[in-house]
Every structure is written in C-alpha cells, then in structure tokens.
Amino acid sequence: MSHSENATLFLQNKERAKWHDDTLWIVRQKRDATIHQIPEWEKLRELASQIKDHTLSKLGYYLEELEKNATANGIKVHWADNAEEHNQIIGRILDEKKCKAIVKSKSILTEECHLNPFLEEKGIEVVDTDLGERIIQFLKQPPSHIVMPAIHLKKSDISEIFHQKLQTEKGNTDPVYLTHAARLHLREKFLQAKVAITGVNFAVAETGEFVVCTNEGNADMGVHLADTHIACMGIEKLIPRRKDLGVFLRLLARSATGQSITNYNSHFRSPSPGKELHLILVNNGRTRQLAREKFRNSLKCIRCGACMNTCPIYRRSGGFSYESTVPGPIGSILSPGIDLKKYSTLPFASTLCGSCSDVCPVKINIHEQLYEWRQEITKAQGSSIKGMSMKMANGIFKSPLAYKISGQLMRASLKTLPDSIIYNPLNAWGKGRNLPDLPAESFKTWYKKNRK
Amino acid sequence: MKIHYNRMKTHTPHIGLFIPCYIDQFYPNVAIATLELLEKLGCKVTYPLGQTCCGQPMANSGFESDTVGTTSKFIRDFAEFDYIVAPSGSCVLHVKDHSPKLEKLQKNQEYVQSHIYELSEFITDVLKIDSIQGSFPHKIGFHASCHGLRGLRLASDSERNEPVFNKTLQLMKDLEGLEVVELTRKDECCGFGGTFAVSEEAISVQMGKDRIADHVDKGVEIIVGGDMSCIMHMQGIASRDNEKIRLMHFAEILNQIIS
Numbered sequence: 001m002s003h004s005e006n007a008t009l010f011l012q013n014k015e016r017a018k019w020h021d022d023t024l025w026i027v028r029q030k031r032d033a034t035i036h037q038i039p040e041w042e043k044l045r046e047l048a049s050q051i052k053d054h055t056l057s058k059l060g061y062y063l064e065e066l067e068k069n070a071t072a073n074g075i076k077v078h079w080a081d082n083a084e085e086h087n088q089i090i091g092r093i094l095d096e097k098k099c100k101a102i103v104k105s106k107s108i109l110t111e112e113c114h115l116n117p118f119l120e121e122k123g124i125e126v127v128d129t130d131l132g133e134r135i136i137q138f139l140k141q142p143p144s145h146i147v148m149p150a151i152h153l154k155k156s157d158i159s160e161i162f163h164q165k166l167q168t169e170k171g172n173t174d175p176v177y178l179t180h181a182a183r184l185h186l187r188e189k190f191l192q193a194k195v196a197i198t199g200v201n202f203a204v205a206e207t208g209e210f211v212v213c214t215n216e217g218n219a220d221m222g223v224h225l226a227d228t229h230i231a232c233m234g235i236e237k238l239i240p241r242r243k244d245l246g247v248f249l250r251l252l253a254r255s256a257t258g259q260s261i262t263n264y265n266s267h268f269r270s271p272s273p274g275k276e277l278h279l280i281l282v283n284n285g286r287t288r289q290l291a292r293e294k295f296r297n298s299l300k301c302i303r304c305g306a307c308m309n310t311c312p313i314y315r316r317s318g319g320f321s322y323e324s325t326v327p328g329p330i331g332s333i334l335s336p337g338i339d340l341k342k343y344s345t346l347p348f349a350s351t352l353c354g355s356c357s358d359v360c361p362v363k364i365n366i367h368e369q370l371y372e373w374r375q376e377i378t379k380a381q382g383s384s385i386k387g388m389s390m391k392m393a394n395g396i397f398k399s400p401l402a403y404k405i406s407g408q409l410m411r412a413s414l415k416t417l418p419d420s421i422i423y424n425p426l427n428a429w430g431k432g433r434n435l436p437d438l439p440a441e442s443f444k445t446w447y448k449k450n451r452k
Numbered sequence: 453m454k455i456h457y458n459r460m461k462t463h464t465p466h467i468g469l470f471i472p473c474y475i476d477q478f479y480p481n482v483a484i485a486t487l488e489l490l491e492k493l494g495c496k497v498t499y500p501l502g503q504t505c506c507g508q509p510m511a512n513s514g515f516e517s518d519t520v521g522t523t524s525k526f527i528r529d530f531a532e533f534d535y536i537v538a539p540s541g542s543c544v545l546h547v548k549d550h551s552p553k554l555e556k557l558q559k560n561q562e563y564v565q566s567h568i569y570e571l572s573e574f575i576t577d578v579l580k581i582d583s584i585q586g587s588f589p590h591k592i593g594f595h596a597s598c599h600g601l602r603g604l605r606l607a608s609d610s611e612r613n614e615p616v617f618n619k620t621l622q623l624m625k626d627l628e629g630l631e632v633v634e635l636t637r638k639d640e641c642c643g644f645g646g647t648f649a650v651s652e653e654a655i656s657v658q659m660g661k662d663r664i665a666d667h668v669d670k671g672v673e674i675i676v677g678g679d680m681s682c683i684m685h686m687q688g689i690a691s692r693d694n695e696k697i698r699l700m701h702f703a704e705i706l707n708q709i710i711s
Contacts, residue, residue: 355640355641432660438478442476
C-alpha cells in the first residue's frame with residue numbers, strides 16, 4: 001500500500017494516533033532540553049558532518065585500514081556484498097559451531113538482511129535480547145522505529161503479550177513487574193547461547209576496534225557469555241580515529257533519547273582467550289548510494305532516530321506505514337535507492353518542512369534529498385503519472401466548484417503549468433477543509449484599476 | 453505615525469512585487485496590503501502584470517525539469533528591479549533554491565536569486581526597520597511557516613541551539629496591546645505541503661487540526677503568519693470545524709497600523 005493509504009488507516013484510531021504523536025513528541029522535547037545544555041551543539045554537528053563526509057570520500061582506504069588493524073587484533077573480518085552473502089557467512093559460522101540457538105542484540109542491519117527468517121529456516125532459535133525487540137519478536141512484527149522498536153505499543157499491549165508468552169499476571173501493567181519477567185526469561189536464553197550477534201555503532205579504522213551502544217547492557221551480556229561473537233556492520237559505520245568517537249557519542253544519545261550518553265558504550269578490540277570474534281562488513285547497496293552524488297551523504301547516518309521523533313508525518317502515521325526497514329525521513333531517502341518502485345511514495349510522505357535536517361546530528365540534508373528523490377521518481381515513472389493526472393482531471397470534472405476554481409486558476413494565472421498539476425485533485429481538499437471564499441476580483445484586476 | 457527606521461535617503465528602491473498565483477486569485481487583500489505597506493515605507497513598487505507562478509507546485513511534485521519555461525519567464529519579469537519582494541517565504545525559497553539552473557540566463561538568474569526577499573526579511577534586513585509603532589490590541593499566535601523558518605531562516609527554530617530571533621515578530625514587538633502567546637509546539641508544520649495537502653489528505657488535515665488546537669488552547673484570537681498557503685489550509689479546517697479563531701497575514705496587520 002502507499003504511505004498515504006497506510007497513514008489514513010493509522011489515523012482512523014484517533015486516540016491511539018494522538019497517543020503515538022504525543023509519545024514521540026516527548027522524546028523530541030527531551031532531545032531539545034539536553035542539546036540546549038551544550039553551547040557548542042551546532043559546532044559538534046558540523047564537526048561530525050565533516051568527519052563523516054571525509055570518511056565517505058575515502059571509504060575504501062579506511063575500510064582496508066580497519067580490516068588490517070582488526071585482523072592484527074585477532075578479529076576475523078568478512079566481506080559481504082549483499083544480504084544473501086551476509087546471511088550465508090553467519091550460517092557457515094553457526095554450522096561450524098553446531099550452534100542451534102543464538103542471542104542477538106538490536107541490529108537494524110540484520111533486519112535489513114532478513115537474518116532472522118534465514119536462521120529460523122535453518123532450525124536455529126534466534127532471540128532478540130533488546131527488550132523492545134523481544135516484545136515485537138513475540139508478535140512477529142518488524143521494528144516500527146530504529147531506536148525504540150516497540151514504540152507503537154502501549155503498556156497494556158505489552159502486559160497482554162507477556163501474559164500470553166511469559167505467563168505474567170493478566171492485566172498487570174506495572175513496568176517494573178513486566179521488565180523483571182522479561183529479565184528472567186532473557187537470562188535463560190543468554191545462558192544457553194553459544195553464539196552472540198551484535199550490530200556495530202562505530203568502527204574505528206585506526207585501532208581496528210568497534211563500539212556497540214546499548215542502554216540495557218544486553219549486547220555485553222550476550223557477548224560475554226557466548227564463545228563466539230559475530231558483529232555485523234554496514235560499511236558506512238566507520239570513523240577514522242578513536243578521538244573522533246567522542247564527537248559521535250556526545251551526539252548519538254542526546255539526539256536519540258535526550259540522554260547525555262548511552263548506558264553502555266562497549267569497545268570490542270580482540271577476542272578473549274579461547275573465544276572468537278567475527279566482524280562482517282556489509283555493502284548491500286551502500287556503494288551504489290555512495291555513487292549517487294545527490295544522495296551520497298545519506299550514508300552519514302548514525303541511526304539515532306531523531307528525524308523520526310521530530311517528523312510530524314512519522315508521528316501521525318507510525319513506522320509501519322513506510323513498509324521499509326528504516327522508516328521515517330531517513331528511511332524515505334535510503335529506501336528508494338534500494339528499490340525505487342517499491343518505495344516510490346515515501347519521498348512524497350513529507351511536507352518538506354525541514355525539521356528532520358535541523359535535528360540531524362550529522363547534518364544530512366534529508367528534506368532536500370526527499371525533494372531530489374521526487375525528481376528521480378517522476379522521471380522513472382513517466383507514463384503512469386500521466387495516468388494519474390487523468391484521474392485527477394476526472395475528479396475535478398465531477399465537482400462543479402472545484403472545476404470553477406481550477407478553471408479560474410488555469411485561465412488566469414497558471415498558463416504555463418503542465419496538465420498534471422492543473423488537474424489537481426481539489427476534491428481531496430474539501431474532505432476536511434473548506435475552500436477560501438472567492439474574492440470579487442483578483443489582485444491583478446485590482447492593480448490594473450488602481451495603479452496603472 | 454512614527455516609524456523607527458532610516459529611510460534610504462539617497463535612492464528609492466524600485467521593487468518588483470511578486471504575488472504568488474494563489475494569493476492573486478484568492479487573497480487580493482494580502483497583495484494589496486503588501487503593495488501599500490511597501491509604498492508607505494518609502495519604496496517604489498511595480499507589479500509586473502505578466503507574472504504567473506514560480507513553479508513550486510510542479511517542482512515539489514517532482515517536475516522541476518518541466519519548470520524551465522516558468523523559471524525563465526520569472527527571471528525575465530523580475531531581473532530589472534532593485535529588489536523582488538513577495539509576501540510568501542515558501543515561494544521565495546523556491547526561486548532561490550529549487551528553480552532549475554538556466555545557463556542562458558545565468559547572470560540574470562543569479563541576480564534574481566540574490567535580490568529576492570520575503571516581505572518581513574526585506575523590511576528588517578534591507579530597509580533596516582527595527583519595528584513598526586502603533587497599536588494592535590489582540591492576543592495572537594504566530595504560525596512559523598516552515599520554508600520561511602528553516603529555508604530562509606526568518607527566525608530561529610526549536611531544533612537548533614542558536615540565539616532566539618524572529619524577523620516578523622520583531623517588526624510587531626512594539627505594537628501597543630499586542631500579546632503573543634507561547635505555543636506548546638512553537639514551530640511544528642501545519643501540514644499544507646503543497647500537493648501533500650491532497651496526496652496525503654488524512655495526515656495533512658490532522659496536522660492542521662493539531663496546529664489550530666494548540667492556538668485555540670492558548671486562547672489565541674488571531675493566528676498570524678507569513679504564508680497564505682499555510683493560512684488557507686488552516687483557515688479551511690477552522691471554518692469546516694466551526695472554530696471562531698481568525699487567521700491573518702502579518703502584512704494586513706502592519707498595513708492597517710500605518711494608516
């Protein structure tokens with residue numbers, strides 16, 4: 001379905017839609033409060049933006065440096081050109097270890113690669129250990145937000161899920177009680193898993209280490225109890241030097257949740273004695289995006305989710321309305337690069353208000369790229385757009401008032417517009433809005449009488 | 453009427469008045485107010501009669517490449533003036549940032565793009581008028597339209613950590629009896645968004661309702677803004693929902709004060 005159709009459905013439950021909007025707005029407000037405590041906030045954003053621009057301009061060089069240094073540290077580095085290769089690499093490691101159950105801490109990359117269904121088909125139990133991820137895993141849902149994957153669910157929803165899956169008391173919505181139940185459940189899974197999979201927030205080329213940021217410590221718990229740690233990263237998750245890390249850690253949590261810093265920022269550099277550490281570097285379309293000059297800098301994204309929390313459309317349509325792994329404004333500029341046809345409505349799911357670009361901690365010009373994707377999409381669609389304008393024209397001829405107005409506009413001032421715009425579906429305007437009262441004369445007519 | 457500014461003594465600026473197409477058709481009073489206001493502030497103003505549209509509706513729908521004709525017409529209509537002024541941040545931003553580059557008209561295009569101003573920006577930055585004196589005893593809420601706010605930077609926004617300013621409200625700051633309320637979401641988008649208003653009708657209307665509710669909750673009498681597109685959208689919702697609140701362009705207020 002198009003984003004617009006999904007959004008219309010989402011808004012049918014008025015109370016829930018308002019709750020969703022308010023909940024994410026609170027996160028945005030927390031972010032605002034914390035960034036105003038940092039006088040150099042805008043300088044930090046600029047610095048982060050420049051570091052990422054620089055890194056992307058020499059991505060090959062820094063990736064090789066990372067590989068060299070990580071290998072020297074005892075990390076086994078793998079290269080995956082696409083999702084399939086990424087999953088196969090993990091499958092081979094698990095086969096080798098005769099592993100039948102793994103724990104995973106939140107990784108949007110493994111979502112992007114559809115790792116869970118791949119492993120489940122192989123008969124491997126996958127347990128997502130981030131609390132929000134575990135909740136949506138129970139529901140067999142994808143994340144609706146990249147930082148707060150279960151943000152679309154209320155406490156009462158979670159209470160019901162836990163009652164069914166973890167036998168908690170029916171109707172008990174106490175967060176402490178529910179979290180404790182999840183903790184006991186997950187602890188058992190942690191103890192059973194021989195392999196732990198994590199994402200990567202930042203890989204440092206200079207030192208060959210990588211950093212994973214979580215609030216729940218679940219990545220660390222999984223990794224320390226398992227014999228094998230597999231870390232999966234998109235090739236853009238790279239920074240040149242360890243000293244650059246401070247810039248990004250200061251920006252990430254503040255932008256994401258309004259915290260000063262994530263609770264756990266764990267550095268992984270070498271495997272513990274007797275254990276294995278794998279790092280999979282995944283392309284999956286990233287070099288194609290890198291080659292697109294107008295869209296290149298979308299790869300600067302550090303996945304903080306601030307653009308989702310601020311987006312008035314995301315807040316009122318929910319993450320699922322985008323039908324893409326990464327939803328919201330950043331998803332709407334990343335996804336068309338993966339499948340232009342499938343995601344063709346996403347760049348139009350925006351008023352181009354620009355709030356996303358102004359909250360972005362690495363200064364991605366998100367709303368300008370939405371505009372640019374619109375140009376690409378209409379070029380690619382060509383003929384089908386003409387079909388749409390015919391439908392729009394039809395809508396106008398059905399409404400005498402809309403016809404009168406669009407006729408006046410057409411005759412009087414829009415002589416140079418193409419048909420697709422002139423045959424604007426003004427009838428959709430009138431569903432929830434009145435049209436302006438028509439004045440006796442246009443300004444042009446008044447001007448001719450009064451000033452010429 | 454006392455006006456706090458230094459009139460340009462040496463040269464009366466000749467302004468090309470750019471009136472966006474929907475203002476010409478639906479809101480001639482806003483266009484008249486803009487014209488009269490600029491004249492009262494000492495400018496010579498001409499409205500080029502051949503003007504049509506800046507091309508924004510097409511470009512934002514993904515047809516920027518089809519706006520070459522519109523853009524070259526715009527440049528030809530306006531390149532002869534000292535300044536081009538419009539009562540719309542959105543259309544000005546389009547001309548500056550999104551009109552297609554025309555190699556044959558490069559010099560004139562660059563001139564137009566660097567000499568086009570939104571009305572309040574022109575009054576504060578070019579005419580160097582600090583504020584308008586007068587009386588407007590009303591409780592207003594300010595609607596910061598996105599393209600003026602985050603595109604032209606007519607005011608500081610709530611996303612960035614920067615010194616607080618607002619060029620439009622600065623002009624109104626000395627008005628006697630004026631009360632400007634603090635909104636809960638001071639610069640959230642109203643949901644107009646051009647063709648978005650119809651292609652994403654449900655969200656567009658919901659965003660508009662939410663904006664209006666914020667003003668109504670604070671007891672606002674008049675929502676004041678600088679872009680009639682946002683105002684047309686919110687007015688349409690307010691009138692459908694039988695809200696008593698009024699909406700005005702700031703040019704109407706300033707023009708009415710300087711009589």
